[in-house]
Amino acid sequence: MSAAMDTESTYSGYSHYSGHSKKAHRQGRDRHKSPRSKDGSRSEKSVTIQTPPAEPLLGNDASRAEEGQDDNWGETTTAITGTSEHSISQEDIARISKDLEDSVGLDCKRYLGLTVAAVLGLLVFLTPIAFILLPQILWRDDLEPCGTVCEGLFISVAFKLLILLIGTWALFFRQPKADLPRVFVFRALLLVLIFLFVFSYWLFYGVRILDSKDTNYQGIVQYAVSLVDALLFIHYLAIVLLELRQLQPMFTVKVVRSTDGESRYYSLGHLSIQRAALVVLENYYRDFTVYNPALLTASKSRAAKHMAGLKVYNLDGPGNNASGQSRAMIAAAARRRDSSHNELYYEEADHERRVKKRRARLMVAVEEAFTHIKRLQAEEQQKAPGEMMDPREAAQAIFPSMARALQKYLRTTRQQQYHSMESILQHLSFCITNNMTPKAFLERYLNPGPTLQYDRDRWFSKQWTLVSEEAVTSGLQDGVVFVLKCLDFSLVVNVKKIPFIKLSEEFIDPKSHKFVLRLQSETSV
Amino acid sequence: SCLISFSFQQRIEIHKLRQGDNLILGFSIGGGIDQDPTQNPFSEDKTDKGIYVTRVTEGGPAEVAGLQIGDKIMQVNGWDMTMVTHDQARKRLTKRNEEVVRLLVTRQSLQKAVQQSMMS
Numbered sequence: 001m002s003a004a005m006d007t008e009s010t011y012s013g014y015s016h017y018s019g020h021s022k023k024a025h026r027q028g029r030d031r032h033k034s035p036r037s038k039d040g041s042r043s044e045k046s047v048t049i050q051t052p053p054a055e056p057l058l059g060n061d062a063s064r065a066e067e068g069q070d071d072n073w074g075e076t077t078t079a080i081t082g083t084s085e086h087s088i089s090q091e092d093i094a095r096i097s098k099d100l101e102d103s104v105g106l107d108c109k110r111y112l113g114l115t116v117a118a119v120l121g122l123l124v125f126l127t128p129i130a131f132i133l134l135p136q137i138l139w140r141d142d143l144e145p146c147g148t149v150c151e152g153l154f155i156s157v158a159f160k161l162l163i164l165l166i167g168t169w170a171l172f173f174r175q176p177k178a179d180l181p182r183v184f185v186f187r188a189l190l191l192v193l194i195f196l197f198v199f200s201y202w203l204f205y206g207v208r209i210l211d212s213k214d215t216n217y218q219g220i221v222q223y224a225v226s227l228v229d230a231l232l233f234i235h236y237l238a239i240v241l242l243e244l245r246q247l248q249p250m251f252t253v254k255v256v257r258s259t260d261g262e263s264r265y266y267s268l269g270h271l272s273i274q275r276a277a278l279v280v281l282e283n284y285y286r287d288f289t290v291y292n293p294a295l296l297t298a299s300k301s302r303a304a305k306h307m308a309g310l311k312v313y314n315l316d317g318p319g320n321n322a323s324g325q326s327r328a329m330i331a332a333a334a335r336r337r338d339s340s341h342n343e344l345y346y347e348e349a350d351h352e353r354r355v356k357k358r359r360a361r362l363m364v365a366v367e368e369a370f371t372h373i374k375r376l377q378a379e380e381q382q383k384a385p386g387e388m389m390d391p392r393e394a395a396q397a398i399f400p401s402m403a404r405a406l407q408k409y410l411r412t413t414r415q416q417q418y419h420s421m422e423s424i425l426q427h428l429s430f431c432i433t434n435n436m437t438p439k440a441f442l443e444r445y446l447n448p449g450p451t452l453q454y455d456r457d458r459w460f461s462k463q464w465t466l467v468s469e470e471a472v473t474s475g476l477q478d479g480v481v482f483v484l485k486c487l488d489f490s491l492v493v494n495v496k497k498i499p500f501i502k503l504s505e506e507f508i509d510p511k512s513h514k515f516v517l518r519l520q521s522e523t524s525v
Numbered sequence: 526s527c528l529i530s531f532s533f534q535q536r537i538e539i540h541k542l543r544q545g546d547n548l549i550l551g552f553s554i555g556g557g558i559d560q561d562p563t564q565n566p567f568s569e570d571k572t573d574k575g576i577y578v579t580r581v582t583e584g585g586p587a588e589v590a591g592l593q594i595g596d597k598i599m600q601v602n603g604w605d606m607t608m609v610t611h612d613q614a615r616k617r618l619t620k621r622n623e624e625v626v627r628l629l630v631t632r633q634s635l636q637k638a639v640q641q642s643m644m645s
Contacts, residue, residue, distance in 0.1 A: 518560075519560055520560050521560065522553050523554055523555075523615045524552070524553040524554075524580070524582075525552065525615060525619050
């Protein structure tokens with residue numbers, strides 16, 4: 001069986017792309033060389049002579065080189081707040097040496113936060129127990145005897161602590177699913193509140209009870225009970241602040257991918273910008289079709305052709321009005337009669353036709369292949385042991401008959417680098433095991449699916465940078481725009497407030513539904 | 526050139542034709558205050574509930590007398606027909622003892638101003 005799947009040479013570099021920052025850093029630099037050179041050679045054919053000091057409107061090479069540097073350093077940036085994109089590029093050089101320390105620093109920050117929270121939690125949990133036990137340990141003989149009442153209070157303290165433990169486990173003990181640039185404001189606030197609270201309780205306890213060796217044991221136990229009650233209320237506050245407040249939808253965000261304009265809308269509640277960015281990214285992996293750079297080459301070649309058509313000769317020497325010149329060029333381009341729209345139309349129609357033809361051939365081939373397989377029932381399994389195959393072998397047996405049609409289809413729709421032969425065989429044996437029809441098997445290949453469906457190596461989007469004009473810990477407001485950048489593309493997010501809805505009521509009596517016949521009769525006289 | 530729409534009134538005298546036991550006029554009416562005026566194809570104002578001529582039999586007494594399709598019948602023998610029900614209109618037109626009915630009809634005509642100025 002010949003190797004059915006091959007990958008385009010230009011994009012072979014992507015298969016080594018990994019999430020680790022240092023390695024990606026290096027790979028990112030290599031990656032930029034190959035496509036850039038391809039496009040660069042094309043645009044070098046267009047010669048535009050312009051006044052050098054002015055802003056190069058058509059100076060693709062210069063801007064792209066700068067952009068290449070931006071993207072390269074952008075992927076390892078740790079925190080970007082309150083700055084625009086422009087300032088990132090200025091900090092490029094300084095960041096080279098800081099990269100290592102930054103990546104280490106980020107991990108430290110996260111673990112530091114976790115440790116502080118854990119220590120505080122432990123302290124808080126042990127405090128009531130300490131309040132109850134310390135008098136017993138230190139001045140047991142002087143304590144007033146305290147019978148049933150104290151025992152009842154011990155039981156209530158024990159159960160409340162148990163409830164608190166379960167609640168804290170449910171709410172806080174979760175795998176951190178993301179690395180956010182800035183600290184989570186509400187969590188920090190709650191930690192500070194708990195710390196102050198427990199500190200003040202200890203202060204009071206230390207001064208009034210330990211120093212004076214209070215003998216009223218019941219009062220001490222009730223003090224401990226009041227602490228546990230207050231902790232439960234703080235837990236309630238934590239639930240409301242951290243979980244409940246953002247549930248009610250207040251904003252609609254529109255997310256648009258910069259490369260192909262694919263857009264989605266999501267509903268969010270009151271969140272900070274960084275948490276909203278997190279929600280958007282989680283939904284991105286599920287809702288947006290996978291980013292395919294092969295689909296963008298057509299528009300790039302058209303753009304290059306536009307540039308190739310015009311030539312500008314500067315006769316007046318330097319110091320000329322550059323903006324006026326560029327405006328004149330754009331006007332000339334608009335007036336020029338070119339048939340690129342015609343080309344685009346016929347090219348697209350042709351492509352559609354080709355895709356449909358290949359798709360029809362593919363469906364027929366797969367349907368035929370599936371008819372050769374039959375599932376053996378339990379009784380039949382004993383009858384013909386020699387011919388039995390497990391799903392993997394069955395898949396390998398029918399794969400050659402559909403391999404060519406599938407390969408051609410994937411090539412036409414430019415998806416061939418997303419599916420290796422091994423992955424197709426695996427999917428085929430999975431479908432055979434689960435009694436899927438040919439159409440169900442093909443569902444994966446006919447249309448590009450969300451990013452999660454594919455191998456991690458093909459994602460092109462694992463390190464994200466949040467670019468925002470406002471502080472990322474500030475809340476969402478109507479009209480806020482922020483950008484989530486990764487190496488190859490960016491997601492532009494636009495926030496809009498859900499309008500205030502005024503709903504009024506109208507009562508209709510069910511008996512009021514009455515009708516009349518409206519005729520237009522014609523009588524001959 | 527522009528289009529002018531105006532209506533003029535005409536008096537039409539129809540001599541009924543005897544067919545067996547009946548006296549027929551040779552046209553059909555539509556409309557009435559109990560009917561739906563929006564379904565009337567001949568009226569200019571769709572709230573007009575008057576009686577309109579919806580069909581004229583070829584060669585019949587009405588056509589001979591000059592009645593046209595789309596005419597609005599204003600009066601029949603002096604009786605007003607602008608605020609009557611469909612059935613009342615029918616009755617007024619088919620009185621057994623009348624052999625001649627005199628109608629006052631309104632007709633809409635569209636004429637180009639140029640044509641008119643050329644004619645005059």
